[in-house]
Amino acid sequence: MEMLDRQPSVKGPADWFTGDVYFDVIAPGTQTRGKVNTVHFAPGARTAWHRHANGQTLHxxxxxxxxxxxxxxxxxxxxxxxxxxxxxxxxxxGASPETFMTHLAIWDGLAEGQDGPETEWSEQVTDVEYGQRS
Structure with missing residues (x-):
């Protein structure tokens, strides 16, 4: 069994997030392709539009x-x-406007021979898009 060193919390980059977002790397994908981060969103904080080559599970x-x-x-x-x-x-x-939200982000890195970016980031989610909830 190998104990992985705990990494410090990282502030999410402004290119990827609106508002204050921090994440903790739980499983960096060094032993397997599986990766897990705990992501902490302040009220109103959210990701930019993005997609994952191998999908993503959020819990x-x-x-x-x-x-x-x-x-x-x-x-x-x-x-x-x-x-x-x-x-x-x-x-x-991301988080609702009124509350913090934390989730586990779980995804697989690229397989051997798989081309393209693991995650592709695009434009920020606008306030209008963010507010379109029922």
Whole structure:
């Protein structure tokens, strides 16, 4: 058994996030392709539009969050709920305007011989897009 060193929390880069977001790397994908981060969003904070070559699973651990696939409705997510974002699907996720939200972000890195970026980032989610929830 190998104990992995705990890495310091990292502030999410402004290119990828609106608002204050911090993440902790839980599994860096060095032993397997599987990667896991705990991501902490302040109220109103969210990712930019992005997609993953091999998809992404989000599991909410606390607070209330929002997520949306491009062209779809904004969905409210709560602790204990899990969301699957299929490979290549443009999406975003973050905290509701009123509460913090923490989730586990789980995804696979690129397979040997797989081309392209592991995660592709695009434009920021606008306030209008973010506010389109029912």
């Amino acid at each position: 909410v651990t606390e607070g209330v969050g929002l997520t949306q696939s491009r062209g779809g409705e904004v969905v409210t997510i709560h602790p204990g709920q899990t969301v699957w974002c299929p490979p290549g699907e443009w999406h975003w996720h």
